[in-house]
Amino acid sequence: xxxxxxxxxxxxHTILYFGFVVGVVAxxxxxxxxxxxxxxxxxxxxxxxxxxxxxxSARKDLSARVAAEYLVISxxxxxxxxxxxxx
Amino acid sequence: MAxxxxxxxxxxxxxxxxxxxxxxxxxxxxxxxxxxxxxxALIFSLITSGLFIIRVSAPAILGxxxxxxDQIVALTNxxxxxxxxxxxxxxxxxxxAAGSKAGDMFANNYWAHNSPAGKTxxxxxxxxxxxxxxxxxNLARDFSDADAVVNAWMNSPSHKENILDKNFREIGVAxxxxxxxxxxxxxVVQMFGSAISQAATPPxxxxxxxxxxxxxxxxxxxxxxxxxxxxxxxxxxxxxxxESPSPIPEPSPVVVATAPDIVTxxxxxxxxxxxxxxSIAKMxxxxxxxxxxxxxxxxxxxxSRRAHLKLRTSTVxxxxxxxxxxxVVWYAVQxxxx
Numbered sequence: 542x543x544x545x546x547x548x549x550x551x552x553x554h555t556i557l558y559f560g561f562v563v564g565v566v567a568x569x570x571x572x573x574x575x576x577x578x579x580x581x582x583x584x585x586x587x588x589x590x591x592x593x594x595x596x597x598s599a600r601k602d603l604s605a606r607v608a609a610e611y612l613v614i615s616x617x618x619x620x621x622x623x624x625x626x627x628x
Numbered sequence: 629m630a631x632x633x634x635x636x637x638x639x640x641x642x643x644x645x646x647x648x649x650x651x652x653x654x655x656x657x658x659x660x661x662x663x664x665x666x667x668x669a670l671i672f673s674l675i676t677s678g679l680f681i682i683r684v685s686a687p688a689i690l691g692x693x694x695x696x697x698d699q700i701v702a703l704t705n706x707x708x709x710x711x712x713x714x715x716x717x718x719x720x721x722x723x724x725a726a727g728s729k730a731g732d733m734f735a736n737n738y739w740a741h742n743s744p745a746g747k748t749x750x751x752x753x754x755x756x757x758x759x760x761x762x763x764x765x766n767l768a769r770d771f772s773d774a775d776a777v778v779n780a781w782m783n784s785p786s787h788k789e790n791i792l793d794k795n796f797r798e799i800g801v802a803x804x805x806x807x808x809x810x811x812x813x814x815x816v817v818q819m820f821g822s823a824i825s826q827a828a829t830p831p832x833x834x835x836x837x838x839x840x841x842x843x844x845x846x847x848x849x850x851x852x853x854x855x856x857x858x859x860x861x862x863x864x865x866x867x868x869x870x871e872s873p874s875p876i877p878e879p880s881p882v883v884v885a886t887a888p889d890i891v892t893x894x895x896x897x898x899x900x901x902x903x904x905x906x907s908i909a910k911m912x913x914x915x916x917x918x919x920x921x922x923x924x925x926x927x928x929x930x931x932s933r934r935a936h937l938k939l940r941t942s943t944v945x946x947x948x949x950x951x952x953x954x955x956v957v958w959y960a961v962q963x964x965x966x
Contacts, residue, residue, distance in 0.1 A: 554944055561952045568956050572783060574964055582956060589949045593942065600941070606662055607942060613665040614946050617920065618953045620672045621913040624679065625906070625960045 553596050560588050575626040582622035586615045638923065639930045640937055654937060660923050668916055675912050683812075683905055697723070697801040699774035700816060704791055704799060707782060711792050719821065722800025725749075725756035726817035729765070730804035733815055737808060741765060741966065753819060764790040764820040770813045771963035772906055777816050780965045787965055796820040814963075906962040913957045921950040 564585040571577035593611040597603035635641075637658045658664065682689050705715040729752045738744050749765040766787045771777045781787035790796075802817045924947045931937045 550941070557945055558948055561948045564952055565955060568959075572959075572961065575960075575962075576964075578956065578960070582953065585952060586949070589945065593945055596945070597942070609662045610665065610942060610946070613662065613669050614920075614949060616669045617665070617672060617917065618949055620669065620676055621917050621953050621957055624672075624676045624909040624913055625957055 557592050579626035586618050640927050672916050697803045700801045703778040716799035719798035719800050721756040721758040722819040722821050725752040726800045726802035726819045728752045729817045730802045730815045734806040759824045760821045762795040762822040766790050766818040768816040768965045797822045
């Protein structure tokens with residue numbers, strides 16, 4: 542059972558990081574378009590939020606504090622992308 | 629004790645248990661608490677809003693840097709020299725065509741090789757009186773220095789192909805500032821050409837690999853009196869058009885440049901001014917996101933060295949997103965090319 546949960550943990554984080562790697566490649570491919578890059582960041586932030594909420598729900602440790610943490614970090618990521626690509 | 633308390637702002641730690649005997653609950657660095665993160669987001673929002681307000685109301689506050697068409701020509705020739713190609717000669721008619729194109733883009737508010745009215749890049753070249761065998765166009769917008777423009781083109785295969793095309797002999801560039809899509813911005817139009825008079829055996833002047841003798845500045849045959857029809861058989865436009873070889877284009881009606889401050893690189897030192905907003909925004913983003921990222925990295929490092937501390941699973945996810953954003957911001961290039 543412990544072995545299984547460790548495997549699932551690793552799998553969950555691999556899926557998350559695979560998404561980020563795809564995001565980096567996508568941003569590189571869209572390097573000629575600021576709006577394209579902004580869109581990719583928005584998609585990645587949504588992916589990160591969905592992953593975070595699903596992951597913590599599955600672990601049964603999704604509290605208001607954890608949710609707020611994910612939301613604030615998402616907001617900071619979006620602001621960084623917005624200030625760069627929408628300026 | 630004071631040092632330890634100070635350190636608690638940056639590293640995860642245990643607070644003493646209520647009975648004062650053992651270790652209490654694990655806490656993350658105070659500077660990574662939800663309240664602190666919210667403060668960063670708030671500061672970031674205020675800076676972002678401030679930058680936008682300043683940009684609209686008083687852009688000069690952010691400072692400006694100069695930007696000239698001559699720099700684009702020089703940098704383009706530098707890239708060609710690095711690749712063993714002959715330099716392109718400046719051509720006033722191509723520069724005039726580029727200026728007209730920039731003016732038309734501002735006047736009709738579009739960002740494309742072909743205008744909404746169907747004007748192709750070749751119609752501007754023809755209207756300027758340049759009769760060509762080969763022609764090409766690169767466009768860029770909203771960059772704040774010439775180096776960044778040429779680098780962005782060199783990073784795009786189709787634009788690089790134009791810059792390093794051995795069939796081209798001449799170049800004309802316009803750098804222009806004005807309003808596009810409701811925003812102040814800078815357009816760079818780069819026109820390439822090889823005039824009919826310069827082609828050894830027109831129209832199929834497939835150049836050999838050895839450099840051809842440098843073209844002279846004004847070997848362009850004057851166009852015949854105006855015929856309004858656009859050139860027939862006009863070719864590829866997307867993503868960076870190159871026309872080769874073409875039928876001899878007849879001039880179309882002259883396009884009047886309506887945008888202000890068009891600088892066409894005719895060896896003048898005139899420049900347009902670009903805002904420093906992008907570099908300021910980049911610095912702010914890197915500082916704030918980098919600071920939070922560093923705190924999370926510190927958390928991972930501290931936890932990995934102290935057996936009594938546990939790594940919170942959310943930290944790994946936050947590190948991933950913030951690392952991704954840092955990479956994107958670090959490599960972000962201002963402006964766009966087509």
